[in-house]
Amino acid sequence: MSLPSHGANPSHLYRASGVMKPSSVMDFSVNTNPYGPPNWLKEMWPSFFEAVEDYPDPSGYKAAKLIAERFALSPENIMLGNGAAEIIHFIARHAAGQKVVIVTPAFSEYEEACRAYGCRTEYVPVDVQNWKLPIEILVEQAKEAAVLFICTPNNPTGQVFQTEDLLTLLKETRSFGTMIVIDEAFYDFAGDESITSEITSFSHLAVLHSMTKMYAVAGLRIGYLAASKEIINKLKPYRPHWNVNAIALQVAQKIASDAEYAVRTRKWIDKERERMIRELMMIGFVVLPSAVNFYLIKDSALDNQKPLLQFLLKQGIVLRHTENFHGLDGQWLRAAIKKEQENDQLLSALKEWKSQC
Ligand SMILES: Cc1ncc(COP(=O)(O)O)c(C=O)c1O
Structure with missing residues (x-):
C-alpha cells in the first residue's frame, strides 16, 4: 500500500505502514500552529x-x-x-x-x-x-x-x-x-x-x-x-x-483583522525552531535551515528514511514522509515545530534511535 499523499490524519499513515497505532500519538506531520486557534x-x-x-x-x-x-x-x-x-x-x-x-x-x-x-x-x-x-x-x-x-x-x-x-x-x-x-x-x-x-x-x-x-x-x-x-x-x-x-x-x-496573533506565534516558533535545529544537529542529524514552523531532517546513514519513520511511528511519533515530493523521494522527513514538551519527546526518541545505531 502506498503512503498517504499528505500529512495529518495519522491513522492513514499507520494503516499504510503496517505499524500498530499506539493509543496516543503526537502528530508532527501536520504543520499548523501548535498553539491551536486564537481564543x-x-x-x-x-x-x-x-x-x-x-x-x-x-x-x-x-x-x-x-x-x-x-x-x-x-x-x-x-x-x-x-x-x-x-x-x-x-x-x-x-x-x-x-x-x-x-x-x-x-x-x-x-x-x-x-x-x-x-x-x-x-x-x-x-x-x-x-x-x-x-x-x-x-x-x-x-x-x-x-x-x-x-x-x-x-x-x-x-x-x-x-x-x-x-x-x-x-x-x-x-x-x-x-x-x-x-x-x-x-x-x-x-x-x-x-x-x-x-x-x-x-x-x-x-x-x-x-x-x-x-x-x-x-x-x-x-x-x-x-x-x-x-x-x-x-x-x-x-x-x-x-x-x-x-x-x-x-x-x-x-x-x-488579527495580525497580532501571527506576530506572537512567530516569536515563539522562531525560538523553538532554533533550539530544535541546534539540538538535532548536536545529536548527529542533518537538518536543513528553515524560516517557518517545520523543517527537513535526515539520518545521513540512511538513503531512504523509512526505517526511522517506522521507529518513530512505533513510539507514537508521526513525521511526514517525503516519498511523494519530487526531488526528495523519501531521503528526508519533515517535522513540524510543536509545543516544547512534544518537541522534547521527539528529541528523546531520536536520541534513542541514535544510541541503537
Ligand atoms: C504550500 C501549501 N499550499 C496550500 C495548502 C492548502 O491549504 P488549505 O488548508 O488552505 O487548503 C497547503 C496545505 O498543506 C500547503 O502546504
Missing part, C-alpha cells in the same frame, strides 16, 4: 448557530474587503476558496491539457490537481542544500506554459526564495501569457514579507494564501487568491456558487 474563536461559537441558517454570501465580500485592505488592494482582486487547495484545483482546471511547470520540491497538491485535469507537468528542481531559483531555466520553461507554480516559503523544505529573484522572473515572463502562481500559505510564519501587493504591477501574478496554517483552522477550509481582475475573471467560472461556508466567512473576517 476568540470559542467566543464566536453562538454566532455560528445563526450564521448557518442562511446561504453564505457567494462573493464573501466582507472578508474579501478586509483581506484586500491588508495588502492595499481592491476586493475584486481577492477570490476566496474552500481552503487554498480548492483554488489550486481551479488553476489546474484553467490549465487543463496544457503545460504546467512546478518548481520542486513543492506541495504535492499542484501535481495531483494537474493530473486530474490532464495537464502536461514539467518539474524544475531546486537543490535543497543550495536554495536558489534557477531563473534562466524557469524563463525558458515558462514560455510555453499556461501556469508556473512556485511555493515560498516552501513546503516541504521551509526555505524562502529571494524576493529579488521572484521579481526578476516576473519581469522576464511578463509578455508570455503564463500565470505565475506564488503559494505563500506559510508567509506569516517567515516574517510578514509578502509579494501580494505586486499583483498591481504584474497582471500575470497570482498569490495563494491559506488561513489554515497560522490560525490552526484546517477543518474550516479557508484560503484565498490575490490576483489581477483578469486572472480572477478567468478562474471565476470554476468556482461553485457558495464555495465557502458561512462559518468560515465569519472566521476569515476575524482573521483578516
